[in-house]
Amino acid sequence: MKKILACVLAVVLAFGMCTVAFAASDVTAIDVLSGTVYTYDDDDKAMYLADADDLDANTTYYIPVVDVTSGTAADITKLSDLTNNYKIRNSISDGSSYISSKPAFVIKSVSATYGDYHPVSASKTAFITFTTADKFNMEEVDLDMTIKVYPDESSYDISLNGVAQVVGTSTPAEIEEFTNSTICYRETEASSYFLVPSGAPIVTFDDIDDEIEMEFGDDDEEVVFIVNATNQKDLFLRLDTEDEALEDKYPNAELEIRYFAGNNKTFRKTGELTIPTDLDDGDEPYLYEVVDGKLTLCEDAKYDSSDEAFVIKTNKLGNYVISDTKLVDEDADDSDEDGDSTDSTDSSGDATTNPDTGANDFVGLAVALAVVSVAGIAVAKKR
Numbered sequence: 001m002k003k004i005l006a007c008v009l010a011v012v013l014a015f016g017m018c019t020v021a022f023a024a025s026d027v028t029a030i031d032v033l034s035g036t037v038y039t040y041d042d043d044d045k046a047m048y049l050a051d052a053d054d055l056d057a058n059t060t061y062y063i064p065v066v067d068v069t070s071g072t073a074a075d076i077t078k079l080s081d082l083t084n085n086y087k088i089r090n091s092i093s094d095g096s097s098y099i100s101s102k103p104a105f106v107i108k109s110v111s112a113t114y115g116d117y118h119p120v121s122a123s124k125t126a127f128i129t130f131t132t133a134d135k136f137n138m139e140e141v142d143l144d145m146t147i148k149v150y151p152d153e154s155s156y157d158i159s160l161n162g163v164a165q166v167v168g169t170s171t172p173a174e175i176e177e178f179t180n181s182t183i184c185y186r187e188t189e190a191s192s193y194f195l196v197p198s199g200a201p202i203v204t205f206d207d208i209d210d211e212i213e214m215e216f217g218d219d220d221e222e223v224v225f226i227v228n229a230t231n232q233k234d235l236f237l238r239l240d241t242e243d244e245a246l247e248d249k250y251p252n253a254e255l256e257i258r259y260f261a262g263n264n265k266t267f268r269k270t271g272e273l274t275i276p277t278d279l280d281d282g283d284e285p286y287l288y289e290v291v292d293g294k295l296t297l298c299e300d301a302k303y304d305s306s307d308e309a310f311v312i313k314t315n316k317l318g319n320y321v322i323s324d325t326k327l328v329d330e331d332a333d334d335s336d337e338d339g340d341s342t343d344s345t346d347s348s349g350d351a352t353t354n355p356d357t358g359a360n361d362f363v364g365l366a367v368a369l370a371v372v373s374v375a376g377i378a379v380a381k382k383r
Contacts (some may be wrong), residue, residue, distance in 0.1 A: 026069065026081065027067045027069055027076060027081040027082065027085060028069050028085060028155065028156050028157065029067070029068045029069045029156070029157035029158075029159070030065055030066065030067060030068065030076070030082070030086065030149075030157070030158055030159070031065070031066050031068045031073065031158075031159040031160070031161070031162060032063060032064075032065050032128065032149060032158065032159070032160050032161075032173065032175060033063065033064040033065070033066065033117055033161055034063055034160050034161060034175040034177055035116075035161045035177070036049060036063070036064065036115060036116050036117050037049075037050050037051075037052045037061050037062065037063055037177065038050055038061065038062045038063075038064070038113070038115060038117070038127075039056075039059060039060065039061060039062070040060065040062055040108060044111070044112065045108075045109050045110060045111040045112070046110070046111060046112040046113065046114065047062065047108075047110055047112070047113040047114065047115065047117070048113075048114050048115070049114055049115025049116070052177040052178060052181060053180065053181050053182070054181070054182055054184070055132055055143065055178075055181055055182065055183045055184075056132065056183075056184070056185065056186060056199070057098070057132050057133065057134060057135065057137070057183050057184060057185045058132060058133065058134035058185075059131065059132050060101070060129060060130070060131040060132075061129065061130055061131070061132075062106075062108065062127035062128070062129050063127055063128040063129075063147075063175065063177075064117045064125070064126070064127055065082065065105070065125075065126040065127060065128060066120065066125070066126070067081070068157075068159065073120050074120055074121070075119050075120045075121055075122040075124065075125040075126070076107070076125060076126035077107065077122050077124045077125065077126075078107070079105060079106070079107050079126075081126075082105045082126055083105055084152070085151065085152050085153070085156050086105070086149055086150065086151055086152065086156065086158070087149075087150045087152065088103050088104055088105060088128060088147065088148070088149055088150070089147075089148045089150065089172070090102055090103050090130075090145060090146065090147050090148065091145070091146045091148065092143070092144065092145045092146075093144045094141075094142045094143060094144040095141050095142055095143035095144065095145070095183060096145075097133065097135075098132055098133045098135065098141050098143065098183045099130060099131070099132060099133065099143075099145065100131050100132065100133035100134070101129070101130055101131035102130060103128055103129065103130045103147045104128070104129060104130070105126060105127070105128060105129075106126070106127050106128075106129045107124050107125070107126055107127075108124065108125065108127055109123055109124050110123060110124070110125055111123065128147060128149075128175075130145075130147075132183050133183075134261075136236050136261060136262030136263065136264070137184075137185075138185075138202060138234065138236060138264060139184070140182045140183065140184030141182065141183050141184070142181075142182055143178055143181040143182065143183050144178075144179050144180070144181075145178040145179065145181070146174050146175065146176055146178075146179060147174070147175040147178070148172035148173070148174050148175075149166075149172055149173045149175070150170065150172045151166055151170060153170070154168055154169050154170045155168070158172075158173040159173075160173055160175065185200070185201055185202050185236070186199055186200035186201075186202065187200055187202045187203070187204055188200040188201070188202065188203050188204070189203075189204050189206070189207075190203055190204060190205045190206075190207075190208050190212055190214070190229060190232075191208075191212070192210070192211075192212055192213070193212070193213045193215075194212070194213075194214060194215070195214075195215045195216075196214055196215065196216050196237050196238070196239075198238055198239065198240075201236055201237055201238035201261070201262075202234060202235075202236055202237075203234065203235050203236075203237050204234050205229045205232040205233070205234065205235075208229045208230060208232060209230045209231075210228065210229075210230065211226060211227065211228045211229070212226070212227065212228075212229045213225075213226045214226075214227075214237070216237070216238075216239035216260075217239050217241065217258075222276060223239055223258055223273070223274065223275050223276070224273070224274045225271055225272070225273045225274075225317065226271050226272045226274075227267050227269055227270070227271025227272070227315075228269045228271070229267070229268075229269075230268075230269075231268065232267060232268055233268075235264055235265055235266075235267070236261070236262040236263075236264045236265060237260060237262075237265055237317065238260065238261045238262065239258065239259070239260060239261075240257070240259040240260075240261050241256075241257050241258065241259070242257055243255075243257045243259065243321075246321065250323070250327055252325070253323045253324060253325045253327060254279055254323070254324040254325075255321055255322065255323050256277055256278070256279060256321070256322040256323075257320075257321060258275055258319075258320040258321070258322070259290070259319040259320070260317035260318060260319060265316060265317045266315060266316040267315045267316070268315070269315060270313055270314060270315040271313075271314070271315065272311060272312070272313060273311070273312045273313075273314055273317065274307075274309050274310070274311050275287070275309060275310045275311075275312070275320060275322070276307070276308060276309040277308055277309065277310065277322045278308075279322055279323070279324040280305065280308045281324065283324075284303050284305065285303075285322050285323060285324050286322070286323045286324075286325070286326055286327065287301045287303075287310045287320060287321075287322055288320065288321040288322075288323065288327060289318045289319060289320055289321075290318070290319040290320075290321065291318075295321065295327055298310070298312065298320070300312065300313070310322070
């Protein structure tokens, strides 16, 4: 045991006396192109010019950042080149709850841009990014946000659109493009037959005085709702098709998610909702609705085997799950027949003890390690 402690002591002291050198970033002057803001398409890896005054809800935005250390613009391809020398803070006086991801540096792969900015040479380049929240609000909200970029040392420079802001000082450069902005969802105007895109979920019915047919999703996920929308007020209608938590809960089931987001999705009149499925392999699939966080079998839904679709008479668009197998709520397994929760923990209160297998020696070793580590830190501080 003494030999083990001696070896451990030697190793800890050796590590305590070592110093690790980190390579400094070569990026000591940056230009934040704050006059422009972009959205990003993951499929096309393309940046699209956006409007800084009118921001869309549930959207991530990007402000380009380039390296001007050498006097000419160059792409920044490593995140550490920024984060080692610069920090970002923000000040939000209005609309803070509608920013779900605060400003931060990020590196993105960009194959094309549509607007004033273009990467200099590399396919990867740097941005300041932030994300607006998905709160299903029908009205626009005001945003007053200032993004502040700080140098870690006074020798690091910052420019905004080519104009030097921070030279030889540790004060921040302030991006003020979002101090008089609004955040809202886009609108779709109803007609006799129309598609509701996910990017414009607020549907207005101003000129409708008859039955309409609405489509949601793409060709593979197309959901149709037919209803008389006379005198119908505006509604938030967006179809979401993912629920990772539910899919993880039922890994052996093949699921199709058809969720109508938000709370304002009830029509004045009852209509017919048609939900097609690709899970018909000869056996009728199961249709559930998520009610108060729990799966409930839609017993009123009718299944059309010829069209491979469920048909529901309803005036409220809910959250639906189609499954190829019957889903069992796992929470039910935690209750007995009387509805009382069961507890498998032994209530005797007896603590178990380790047999004499040398465990006590390892406990002593752990204590010794802790003492030696503290001693090593103290020595390092004195030096």
